Amino acid sequence: MLSATRPAAVLFDMDGTLVDSEKIWGVALEDLAVRAGGRLSTRARLAMVGTSMPASMALFREDLGQPDRPYAEDVAWLTERVADLFAGGLAWRPGARELLLGVRAAGVPAALVTSTERRLAEVALKTLGAENFDVVVCGDEVRAQKPDPEPYRTAAALLGVPIRDCVAIEDSPSGVTSAVAAGAVVLAVPSDVALPSVAGVHVRSSLVGVDLEVLAGLR
Structure with a gap:
C-alpha cells in the first residue's frame, strides 16, 4: 500500500x-526494411512497440516475408542506426x-x-x-x-x-x-x-x- x-x-x-523515442525506432526499422528490400507495415510496427528485440525481429521477418533473415546481422545494424539517431538527442x-x-x-x-x-x-x-x-x-x-x-x-x-x-x-x-x-x-x-x-x-x-x-x- x-x-x-x-x-x-x-x-x-x-x-x-x-x-x-518510439518514432526513432520506427525510422530505424523502416530503414532496415528498405535495406532488406521490403517495406515495414504500420500494423507490424505498432505491434513491436514495447516488445523485446527478439519479439520485434520475429514480427519484422514475418511482415517482410523473409523468415530466414539473419537475426544477429539485423540486430547489429539496427542497434548502430538507433544509436546514431539517439546521439542526436531525444x-x-x-x-x-x-x-x-x-x-x-x-x-x-x-x-x-x-x-x-x-x-x-x-x-x-x-x-x-x-x-x-x-x-x-x-x-x-x-x-x-x-x-x-x-x-x-x-x-x-x-x-x-x-x-x-x-x-x-x-x-x-x-x-x-x-x-x-x-x-x-x-x-x-x-x-x-x-x-x-x-x-x-x-x-x-x-x-x-x-x-x-x-x-x-x-x-
Whole structure:
C-alpha cells in the first residue's frame, strides 16, 4: 500500500514514456526494411512497440516475408542506426521531465526499467540524466523481458523496496502487463498505441500535472 504522501519508489519505462523515442525506432526499422528490400507495415510496427528485440525481429521477418533473415546481422545494424539517431538527442514526453526531476528532488528512489539494451540506454541517459536514477534495468540484463514481470521485480529488489509500494509508469501493452504482473501500482500513459482497459491500471493522457501527490493517491 502506498503511503499517504509518496510511493516507496517510482519505476519509469523509457521509450514512449519518458522520451519520444518510439518514432526513432520506427525510422530505424523502416530503414532496415528498405535495406532488406521490403517495406515495414504500420500494423507490424505498432505491434513491436514495447516488445523485446527478439519479439520485434520475429514480427519484422514475418511482415517482410523473409523468415530466414539473419537475426544477429539485423540486430547489429539496427542497434548502430538507433544509436546514431539517439546521439542526436531525444525529445521528452510531455510532463515527463518535470515528474522525474520532482521525484529526484524529493529523494524518492527511481528506476529506469526498459526493454532497450544497455548500450542504447546509456546513450539515452545522456538526455535523461544518469544521476536521476538509482537503478537502471535493461532488456539485455534480465532473463525474461516485458511482458514478463521480471524487469519490474528486479528493479524493486535492487532498490530494496516492496514492489506493491512502487508506482510503475508505462505506455505500452507489453509494459503494462509486466508491471501489473509484478505487483506494482501502474500508471499508464498511452503514446504510440492504444492501451486495452486493464482492471486496476490508472490511465492518463499525459504526464503533465503528475507529481508525487498524484502518484501517492493511486491505489
